[in-house]
Amino acid sequence: MEKTAQNEDLRVRRTRKLLQEALIELTVEKGFAAITVRDITERAMVNRSTFYRHYLDKYDLLDQYMDEVYTLIADAPIQPGRAARGEPEVPAGLLSLLRHIQQYSDFYRVMLGGEGDARFIERYRQNAERRYRYLLNLLYGPSAGDNPDLPPLDLRLSYASAASTGAILWWLEHGQAWSPERLAIWIGQLVSASVGLPLRIGAEVDPQPSRAAAFNR
Amino acid sequence: MEKTAQNEDLRVRRTRKLLQEALIELTVEKGFAAITVRDITERAMVNRSTFYRHYLDKYDLLDQYMDEVYTLIADAPIQPGRAARGEPEVPAGLLSLLRHIQQYSDFYRVMLGGEGDARFIERYRQNAERRYRYLLNLLYGPSAGDNPDLPPLDLRLSYASAASTGAILWWLEHGQAWSPERLAIWIGQLVSASVGLPLRIGAEVDPQPSRAAAFNR
Amino acid sequence: MEKTAQNEDLRVRRTRKLLQEALIELTVEKGFAAITVRDITERAMVNRSTFYRHYLDKYDLLDQYMDEVYTLIADAPIQPGRAARGEPEVPAGLLSLLRHIQQYSDFYRVMLGGEGDARFIERYRQNAERRYRYLLNLLYGPSAGDNPDLPPLDLRLSYASAASTGAILWWLEHGQAWSPERLAIWIGQLVSASVGLPLRIGAEVDPQPSRAAAFNR
Amino acid sequence: MEKTAQNEDLRVRRTRKLLQEALIELTVEKGFAAITVRDITERAMVNRSTFYRHYLDKYDLLDQYMDEVYTLIADAPIQPGRAARGEPEVPAGLLSLLRHIQQYSDFYRVMLGGEGDARFIERYRQNAERRYRYLLNLLYGPSAGDNPDLPPLDLRLSYASAASTGAILWWLEHGQAWSPERLAIWIGQLVSASVGLPLRIGAEVDPQPSRAAAFNR
DNA sequence: ACGTAAGCGAGACGGTACGTCGCGTCTTACC
DNA sequence: GGTAAGACGCGACGTACCGTCTCGCTTACGT
Numbered sequence: 001m002e003k004t005a006q007n008e009d010l011r012v013r014r015t016r017k018l019l020q021e022a023l024i025e026l027t028v029e030k031g032f033a034a035i036t037v038r039d040i041t042e043r044a045m046v047n048r049s050t051f052y053r054h055y056l057d058k059y060d061l062l063d064q065y066m067d068e069v070y071t072l073i074a075d076a077p078i079q080p081g082r083a084a085r086g087e088p089e090v091p092a093g094l095l096s097l098l099r100h101i102q103q104y105s106d107f108y109r110v111m112l113g114g115e116g117d118a119r120f121i122e123r124y125r126q127n128a129e130r131r132y133r134y135l136l137n138l139l140y141g142p143s144a145g146d147n148p149d150l151p152p153l154d155l156r157l158s159y160a161s162a163a164s165t166g167a168i169l170w171w172l173e174h175g176q177a178w179s180p181e182r183l184a185i186w187i188g189q190l191v192s193a194s195v196g197l198p199l200r201i202g203a204e205v206d207p208q209p210s211r212a213a214a215f216n217r
Numbered sequence: 218m219e220k221t222a223q224n225e226d227l228r229v230r231r232t233r234k235l236l237q238e239a240l241i242e243l244t245v246e247k248g249f250a251a252i253t254v255r256d257i258t259e260r261a262m263v264n265r266s267t268f269y270r271h272y273l274d275k276y277d278l279l280d281q282y283m284d285e286v287y288t289l290i291a292d293a294p295i296q297p298g299r300a301a302r303g304e305p306e307v308p309a310g311l312l313s314l315l316r317h318i319q320q321y322s323d324f325y326r327v328m329l330g331g332e333g334d335a336r337f338i339e340r341y342r343q344n345a346e347r348r349y350r351y352l353l354n355l356l357y358g359p360s361a362g363d364n365p366d367l368p369p370l371d372l373r374l375s376y377a378s379a380a381s382t383g384a385i386l387w388w389l390e391h392g393q394a395w396s397p398e399r400l401a402i403w404i405g406q407l408v409s410a411s412v413g414l415p416l417r418i419g420a421e422v423d424p425q426p427s428r429a430a431a432f433n434r
Numbered sequence: 435m436e437k438t439a440q441n442e443d444l445r446v447r448r449t450r451k452l453l454q455e456a457l458i459e460l461t462v463e464k465g466f467a468a469i470t471v472r473d474i475t476e477r478a479m480v481n482r483s484t485f486y487r488h489y490l491d492k493y494d495l496l497d498q499y500m501d502e503v504y505t506l507i508a509d510a511p512i513q514p515g516r517a518a519r520g521e522p523e524v525p526a527g528l529l530s531l532l533r534h535i536q537q538y539s540d541f542y543r544v545m546l547g548g549e550g551d552a553r554f555i556e557r558y559r560q561n562a563e564r565r566y567r568y569l570l571n572l573l574y575g576p577s578a579g580d581n582p583d584l585p586p587l588d589l590r591l592s593y594a595s596a597a598s599t600g601a602i603l604w605w606l607e608h609g610q611a612w613s614p615e616r617l618a619i620w621i622g623q624l625v626s627a628s629v630g631l632p633l634r635i636g637a638e639v640d641p642q643p644s645r646a647a648a649f650n651r
Numbered sequence: 652m653e654k655t656a657q658n659e660d661l662r663v664r665r666t667r668k669l670l671q672e673a674l675i676e677l678t679v680e681k682g683f684a685a686i687t688v689r690d691i692t693e694r695a696m697v698n699r700s701t702f703y704r705h706y707l708d709k710y711d712l713l714d715q716y717m718d719e720v721y722t723l724i725a726d727a728p729i730q731p732g733r734a735a736r737g738e739p740e741v742p743a744g745l746l747s748l749l750r751h752i753q754q755y756s757d758f759y760r761v762m763l764g765g766e767g768d769a770r771f772i773e774r775y776r777q778n779a780e781r782r783y784r785y786l787l788n789l790l791y792g793p794s795a796g797d798n799p800d801l802p803p804l805d806l807r808l809s810y811a812s813a814a815s816t817g818a819i820l821w822w823l824e825h826g827q828a829w830s831p832e833r834l835a836i837w838i839g840q841l842v843s844a845s846v847g848l849p850l851r852i853g854a855e856v857d858p859q860p861s862r863a864a865a866f867n868r
Numbered sequence: 869a870c871g872t873a874a875g876c877g878a879g880a881c882g883g884t885a886c887g888t889c890g891c892g893t894c895t896t897a898c899c
Numbered sequence: 900g901g902t903a904a905g906a907c908g909c910g911a912c913g914t915a916c917c918g919t920c921t922c923g924c925t926t927a928c929g930t
Contacts (some may be wrong), residue, residue: 011881012880015880036910036912037911037912044298045883047881047883048881049881049882049883049884049912049913050881051274052913052914053880113335114335114336114339115336117335118333118338119340120335121329122330123911134370145342153387155384155387157402159383159384160388162379162382162386163377163379163380164376164379165301165379166375166376166377166379166380167375167379169375170371171372180345186368186372189368190376193410193411194411226901228900228901229901232901251889253889254892255890255891263903264902265903265905266894266903266905267901269893274891298895413869413872443874443927443928444876444926445926445927447888449875449876466881467769470915470916471916471918472917480877481879482879482918483918484875484881491917491918547769548769548770548774552684552772553765553766555765555769556764557821559817578902585837585840585869588825588839589821589841591838592818593815593817593838595817596814596815596818597810598810599809600809600812600814604809606702608805620802620806620882621810623802624806628814628841628844639729660896662895663906666906677907688886688887689885689886698907698910699908699909700888700889700907700909701906702885703888704906704907708886
């Protein structure tokens with residue numbers, strides 16, 4: 001409720017918005033790695049030196065943008081995602097995340113794929129892992145995951161979290177031909193099978209205390 | 218029998234070897250993204266212009282190196298990995314891959330993590346997906362994966378292949394505290410659960426016809 | 435009786451004074467060329483935008499400051515500089531100039547030396563030349579300087595005026611180890627020898643009509 | 652016989668020559684202070700980064716250029732400057748200096764005037780002072796300048812050396828309407844009068860041992 | 869004395885130049 | 900023919916100043 005609030009200087013808010021939008025557009029067009037700060041500022045019609053007044057480099061711009069995104073998602077009222085009769089319940093946190101990704105599908109399709117950024121992917125994976133671990137603890141208590149018949153819990157979580165990026169990438173590369181609800185259920189199924197315990201719940205809440213930690217870098 | 222063969226000029230082989238080794242060392246030390254061509258040539262004690270006589274850029278060096286690696290792995294005689302009694306059988310192709318990775322554990326730990334390269338990760342994932350799909354077809358025939366109770370086959374494969382990088386990364390970041398055989402079995406379990414069909418086999422063979430297609434880029 | 439008068443807003447006078455003092459301090463410390471507007475305003479504890487409300491740039495600040503200085507010198511009652519018995523008479527205008535320079539010796543030592551400003555030096559030289567020419571005319575009439583045995587008058591005046599800066603610089607770089615009166619006499623001697631006519635007078639008056647023309651730039 | 656020699660890389664010599672010429676042209680056009688490195692490189696049709704491969708900044712370019720110039724002057728065979736019958740002898744070193752200055756008259760007119768550079772002027776003056784002091788010693792021995800009736804020797808030398816820049820500037824600003832021989836004689840006269848001892852000689856030699864010390868800065 | 873217009877602080881912004889770094893190409897000389 | 904040495908054009912980087920421009924606050928002046 002300080003920096004991104006509305007009491008921020010109008011010019012500042014405008015500049016940052018323009019730069020964020022330019023970043024997203026250019027990422028879609030030529031891949032994150034190929035973007036230069038000059039590209040961004042030219043697209044945003046902002047002076048290059050102004051860029052540096054707000055961000056350290058393009059990675060910082062991405063980070064701060066993802067921070068804002070995550071804060072918005074976390075703060076937004078969870079829209080229940082009315083599960084049809086007989087359907088498995090939809091993981092609510094995952095659902096709102098997927099809805100956001102769908103909104104910027106082009107951007108995430110690039111960023112999670114080969115033209116994206118390894119740090120971005122890795123932070124995404126760590127976020128997912130943290131979320132799964134949190135959920136597991138919430139549902140089954142601290143030592144729920146222990147099971148001598150299965151691979152170590154940490155391995156299963158690393159496996160499942162990396163897998164999630166694969167699932168989402170598949171979705172995006174097929175034009176999101178299924179609804180976020182549908183995908184959320186599928187991912188829920190797959191992650192449950194990987195972790196070894198059913199994770200389908202509606203009461204899920206983002207473990208982050210509103211201000212999402214640095215997403216990237 | 219052409220480029221990497223022994224009939225190549227001695228100086229050429231020496232130069233390429235020095236550059237490859239320098240690439241690996243530096244990747245471990247500062248991450249692939251942060252490496253420059255100058256770094257590589259200084260470490261390899263090779264003139265910078267000589268680098269460009271062999272490679273287009275550092276990505277090309279990585280690609281060609283990975284090509285050689287994959288060719289070596291594919292051509293190597295599969296070492297069966299004696300499964301203990303009662304143990305599930307060990308996926309042989311995966312096993313030799315893991316053994317190679319273990320040999321260059323530092324390098325792969327970096328390349329698959331946040332300091333690595335998105336293209337590298339993505340190509341790795343695609344390789345895995347191709348392997349799984351090939352195996353599935355080999356074991357159960359063309360239409361085996363269809364199952365209305367599960368997510369689409371493509372999704373499951375994308376999920377499982379991305380997951381594999383997570384599993385390997387976990388292994389590498391924990392100092393390979395388990396044997397490649399142990400990990401191969403676990404990954405076999407998890408992938409089987411994700412795909413919905415048991416994939417544990419010993420007859421697995423790499424689908425690549427010796428000369429691995431461009432690994433990266 | 436307009437800008438620098440006492441009826442000027444107190445805050446304005448305070449700001450200008452702080453900026454002038456900062457300029458002088460910083461010039462001594464790091465040379466005029468190396469000073470930035472930010473340096474000046476930080477030293478003066480004045481906001482940078484306030485600087486631009488009063489001056490165009492650091493050159494303008496210097497100019498206006500020198501204008502004030504010259505006005506003060508010209509308006510000040512000439513203090514006769516009691517020539518001792520038998521001593522050559524002391525050039526009065528030069529004397530009061532030297533006294534002022536002595537007061538800000540550090541500043542002039544820098545400004546007239548290698549870390550100073552070419553425009554400053556040149557304007558100083560032109561001032562001196564104008565003064566000498568005025569004196570010559572006052573003492574000997576319009577066509578006094580003509581002498582076929584000597585270099586052209588203009589050359590002699592250019593020579594003598596440039597020389598004066600050298601003499602003063604020498605004085606300043608030796609810690610003003612001689613009194614202004616002493617130096618004034620010496621300079622009088624040397625200039626007389628250069629010009630070819632004795633210039634030692636007491637009735638000398640600054641030819642400038644009070645408001646000194648732009649000293650610099 | 653090392654850097655500026657003919658065995659230097661042809662491209663290097665070409666580049667340096669282009670940059671020097673651009674510097675001179677631009678100095679004449681807009682004054683040394685107003686020149687940027689970009690100006691120079693655009694005029695020279697050389698890439699900006701190439702500039703920095705040879706020089707630290709425009710001051711360094713000026714310095715190195717002046718070094719070369721002074722080396723050339725010092726190494727050149729002294730052209731006697733046939734003094735007409737009855738004429739005072741011409742100071743030979745000064746003469747070759749004036750001839751060089753005449754060749755680049757526009758450049759020196761700017762550099763020694765208000766649009767020039769204080770360091771340049773000061774170094775020039777110091778050079779002149781050193782030359783005079785050397786001459787004095789050569790002609791009259793170590794303690795020749797002492798004379799209680801005159802200002803201190805150092806003052807006279809500082810006076811005369813600064814004066815020389817004024818004389819040359821006057822010459823340049825009047826289109827070199829007199830021959831270098833004529834001006835050399837006049838300057839000889841004036842300096843002799845200032846120093847208090849006749850300095851007109853033909854055997855004068857530059858005290859610098861061929862490789863001129865940094866002229867500027 | 870007090871209301872008001874000014875001076876001022878704070879700081880965003882568009883510009884321009886800086887000096888550095890990395891890239892990929894090229895030439896020359898050596899071996 | 901492979902290599903070392905290194906000049907060069909190109910272009911991005913991040914920094915530093917510049918001069919302009921709001922926008923509120925506060926403070927000295929004039930009635």
